[in-house]
Amino acid sequence: MRRVRISLLAALTLLVLAIVLTLAQSPMSVAFSNKVADQEATVASTTHDATYCQADELLPVHTSAIRIWLDAAAGPHVDVVVFSGGRAITNGSRGSNWTGGSVTVPVKPLSRAVNGVTVCVSFHLRDETVLTQGSMTPAAFAAREGRRALAGRMWIEYLRPGSRSWASLVPEIVRHMSFGHAVAGTWIVYAILVLLIATTAVAANVILTELR
Amino acid sequence: MSPKKIVRRIPRAAWLCALVACLNAVCWSLLTPPFQATDEPDHFAYVKQLAETGSLPTSNSEQLSTEEEDVLIGLHNFQVRQQPQTRTIASQSEQGELQGVLAAVADLPKTGSPAAGLATLQPPLYYAIEAVPYALASAGSVLDRLQLMRLTSALFAGLTALFVFLFVREALPGEPWAWAVGGLAVALAPLLGFMSGAVNPDSLLFAVSAALFWALARAFRRGLSTLDATMVGGLMIVGFLTKVNFVGLVPGALLGLVISSVRAARISGRSAYRLLALAVGIAFSPVALYAGVNVLSGRRHPLGVVSLALNTAHASILSQLNYIWQLYLPRLPGMVNDFPGLFTTRQLWFNGYVGLYGWLDTPFPGWVDNVALIPAGAIALLCGRALFRERAVLASRAGELVVYAAMAIGLLVLVGADSFRAFPATDAEFAQARYLLPLLALFGAVLALAARGAGRRWGPVVGGVIVVLFLAHDVFSQLQVVARYYG
Secondary structure, three states: OHHHHHHHHHHHHHHHHHHHHHHHOOOEEEEEEOOOHHHOEEEEEEEEEEEEEEEEEEEOOOOOEEEEOEEEOOOOOEEEEEEEOOEEEEEEEEOOOOOEOOEEEEOOOOOOOEEEEEEEEEEEEEEEEEEEEEEEOOHHHOOEEOOEEOOEEEOEEEEEEOOOOHHHHHHHHHHHHOOOOOOOOOHHHHHHHHHHHHHHHHHHHHHHHHOO | OOHHHHHHOOOHHHHHHHHHHHHHHHHHHHHOOOOOOOOHHHHHHHHHHHHHHOOOOOEOOOOOOHHHHHHHHHOOHHHHOOOOOOOOOOOHHHHHHHHHHHHHHHOOOOOOOOEOHHHHHOOOHHHHHHHHHHHHOOOOOHHHHHHHHHHHHHHHHHHHHHHHHHHHHHHOOOOHHHHHHHHHHHHOOHHHHHHHOOOOOHHHHHHHHHHHHHHHHHHHHHOOOHHHHHHHHHHHHHHHHHOHHHHHHHHHHHHHHHHHHHHHHHHHOOHHHHHHHHHHHHHHHHHHHHHHHHHHOOOOOOOHHHHHHHOOOOOOHHHHHHHHHHHHOOOOOOOOOOOOOOOHHHHHHHHHHHOEEOOOOEEOOHHHHHHHHHHHHHHHHHHHHHHHHOHHHHHHOHHHHHHHHHHHHHHHHHHHHHHHHHOOOOOOOOOOHHHHHHHHHHHHHHHHHHHHHOHHHHHHHHHHHHHHHHHHHHHHHHHHHHHHHHO
């Protein structure tokens, strides 16, 4: 019984510590984007393996993820490589089974911004359809698949950790959570907290009384 | 034993596990923005049609009612779902616009929603139950009705955890302390909380599936009685009327009835087969009735609209089996590769279980899936150790284990066959971990065994750690959802 009590206390302490550490982290924020909200167009559509490269991009300092506007029901494995002067300066990959209108690929951050880079995105497909969203442009400025120009430029966003921690964003998040529910108001956050504490308390009670 | 006696003998810990599951699902119901759970708009439309017109939806088009469509627009639902970079409404002015929409649609005539998208193909029981909270909140807004319906779903999470506890108690009676490990861990499973905190017939399906496992385990442990046969038959009725996926458990459950009645016949003679007939008769009576009505009303298929969900596949049995195998397991030599570059067991199912919420658009960062392999591996090792230590008992219960395996395989094959219908246009349409949650009872037993695998001395400690691990998974899943929608 004593062992169970000590281990439960230790495990719950670790959980609280993990939450505190998470709240001390900063969420990703968009450092640079070429997205133009009202110009969305499908610049490519494929059901087979493809590599699209887009020149004249800006890689902001400390970029740790690149979001590309690929649209798929169950997305394939995606590789991203960023080239500067013909040399790969960073890369990353994202496993398959992502879904929706964009895929975020973590990449190794650089300590400097690099202008004029080429971003190449590759994926392996068989039959499933992947659409690439972006803005229509003349062929000279468009992204390319080999020598072929796509119908425009892919939308790309460069993400890096923001300057504020999750903890400092809590008031904004609480306010945000008060909108769009059956009964508007910040009560919902307190209700969730109470439920979470009650759930933990009942579960701990069962552990202490049953696991002997 | 009478049903009353069974209820009175349910241990306090089982009720507390049910309470934990309910509280957790209620938490998820408040956390998940309205209509941001998979297919929730379609399920809401089905209930609306049933509650307002008393009839079933007739079209699987996505053209929902004006009332619902307007509210979805007011919530920016179409911009947010499957667009993980887009948050839900975040300002007083957007909230004001939403309130305006809610007020405007309140005056629309209540004429149901003949179209209910994907939900149209499903049987009506869950929706009929949800019609009650819908009607109770009919004076309120669409969001009030949705929230009350979500709270009703949360009750099914409680039932699921209760029956998982009871199943573990029947299946693994040796160490009573371990029952709570299975019950509590399942109660805290975030995917159960998320699905049961939304309007979705899966919540009832999980509960009835867990109950079926429990009833069969009872029949194996105590011998098939009239009560058990009636319960299994009755639960199969509820399952048939809840969701088409339940069909996957049926062959295994029938095998369970046959084996337990053969065993009972050794003691009580041929009368045991009457119990088998009783259970099967009860179970299939609604199917026969439904088919009869369809035949008499001149429909082309005896299963009516449900037949759309049971369409036969477009290729040979061999390619279908090949696909189904690879959907879950690594490809064997000689098989055509249906999932190039994809380790389905890991990427579709394991990662999908670790975390994929909302409209399957809210995952954890990739490193979390990797870290999750450590506790999963430890649980698998401990469970294996417990099974090895008790291998003599396993051999004596081979028939029962075959039944549980048949139920699991039946479900996997059903989900695989359904996914194959959309293949190759979509690789794995139904490769969603939630479709495996009807097997939560077995999952609970695996977790209880894992705790027992640590031995009598350390087992309770490991059991407690497993439960806290599930609690942590749940809390971080909720934080991930908060970050995605409100961050």
